[in-house]
Amino acid sequence: MPFEIIRNDITKVSVDAIVNAANKTLLGGGGVDGAIHRAAGPGLLEECRTLGGCKTGEAKLTKGYNLPARYVIHTVGPVWRGGGYNEEKLLADCYRNSLALAKEHKLENIAFPLISTGAFGYPKDKALKTAVSVISDFLMEHDMMVFLVVYDKDSFQLSEKLFNSIKQFIDDNYMENIEEHPYSMESRLLKGLAVSERVLKESDFLSAEAYSETIKPQRKLEDLIDQMDETFSQMLLRLIDQKGMTDAQTYKRANIDRKLFSKIRNDIHYKPSKHTAIAFAIALKLNLDETKDLLMRAGYALSRSSKFDIIIEFFICEGNYNIFEINEALFAFDQKLLGA
Ligand code: AR6
Secondary structure (H helix, E strand, O other): OOOOEEEEEEHOOOOOEEEEEEEOOOOOOOOOHHHHHHOOOOOHHHHHOOOOOOOOEEOOOOOOOOOOOEEEEEEEEEOOOOOOOOHHHHHHHHHHHHHHHHHHOOOOOEEEOOOOOOOOOOOHHHHHHHHHHHHHHHHHHHEEEEEEEOOOOOOOOOOHHHHHHHHHHHHHHHHOOOOOOOOOHHHHHHHHHHHHHHHHHHHHOOOOOHHHHHHHOOHHHHHHHHHOOOHHHHHHHHHHHOOOOOHHHHHHOOOOOOHHHHHHHHHOOOOOOHHHHHHHHHHHHHHHHHHHHHHHOOOOOOOOOOHHHHHHHHHHHHHOOOOHHHHHHHHOOOOOOOOO
């Protein structure tokens, strides 16, 4: 999974580089900065003394000394002063410049804390939004594994509005102990047939224009029959073609790494996990029906007794297909993240 949100102490994360939320002197401090210096040992401070400080939004690299990480990228986040002092751009610069430095040093993975959200007072939901947005833009262009490390549940905050909408949607839709099985192809075909018949009947009362605008079936029955024997992999590749997307766009938007994607491409009988299958549905911006079809090829269904499934349904219904935002929400609701 190229982008993952994890709960941990960043000094314990074993990656090529961890990012330090430092101050302009780069000579240590409290919070994550203090923890990193303590864990790295005095060698880190010695090297930091040679750097001549760092401006807000910029980033500098040192070795990791006693840390499990090989390097530390020090960046200085903005102090929150109400939002009118360029804070958002400066915070975005921290993530952008740290990622650029990691790329320059050919690092394959990097872990960020939530910069500025402690002593510097940046509102956590806003900081999270900026972090996720910069990281996801970067990952659309580059291959790297990026971890966002959340120290405690309190430091992770989804916007209240989004959190409440999802919570409401779960409350409205959650049903305990309901097992939904994937429809058999035959029953889905019959369903399709019934819909087509109804459409025909109703269309007697509609103008041709209204018919095509309102109730034109999205898929033809002949197409459904033709596609009856498709495997997951075949359907995925067909949809990628139909949507005019490239392979790279697809696996990046699915938060799936290139290697797994080529396995699926090369094995028509590949059986993905449910999370991987859903990640592709999101990448391809499938509607709910199409998502169910794709899942069915891998033997899965969306269930009303799974909070995870209901959250996915929420985002599909909202037309929000940003997998990184969906993962933010899944994390907030203690669910496994999308991707592989
Ligand atoms: N691992 C991961 N995240 C952590 C850890 C840890 N070990 N410890 C704290 N956090 P802060 P800032 C989270 O205050 O707001 C320092 O004194 C914490 O929960 O460390 O950018 C510097 O020298 C919070 O969400 O950094 C500067 O003077 C996030 O890390 C100033 O603080 C950032 O909190 C920088 O303030």
